[in-house]
Amino acid sequence: MSKKHKINTGGGDALGANPFSTLDGAGLPDGEIRPRAPSSQKRSAQKKSKGRVEVRREKAGRGGKTVTTLKEFPSHIPLSTLVAMTFELKKICACGGTLKGRVVELQGDVCDRVSAELKLRGYQAVRAGG
Numbered sequence: 001m002s003k004k005h006k007i008n009t010g011g012g013d014a015l016g017a018n019p020f021s022t023l024d025g026a027g028l029p030d031g032e033i034r035p036r037a038p039s040s041q042k043r044s045a046q047k048k049s050k051g052r053v054e055v056r057r058e059k060a061g062r063g064g065k066t067v068t069t070l071k072e073f074p075s076h077i078p079l080s081t082l083v084a085m086t087f088e089l090k091k092i093c094a095c096g097g098t099l100k101g102r103v104v105e106l107q108g109d110v111c112d113r114v115s116a117e118l119k120l121r122g123y124q125a126v127r128a129g130g
Contacts, residue, residue, distance in 0.1 A: 056070075
């Protein structure tokens with residue numbers, strides 16, 4: 001076997017020198033500061049869904065009344081946001097409703113209106129049940 005040449009990594013004066021100290025800016029053009037274009041990662045993040053929400057029309061156990069329920073909101077959405085969303089959905093759908101836990105209940109069959117509004121807000125509205 002041949003003997004390999006070893007590189008000294010002990011430090012010394014050579015490692016303490018700044019390699020850019022001898023450079024100067026003479027002869028270089030003045031640079032313009034331009035705003036950065038949004039990267040493709042930022043654009044894809046903006047189009048990303050806030051989460052999946054189940055939209056279901058229920059009738060059982062409610063005395064024959066039809067109710068639209070919104071379930072399975074992602075856990076990262078705060079309860080205060082759900083309270084505000086419930087209030088706004090009741091106004092948009094012109095119906096009564098409530099928030100029970102993390103489930104929004106709206107009176108009547110308003111699945112289509114709610115699904116359209118959730119999609120506008122960035123959620124993935126999924127019709128569940130029949």
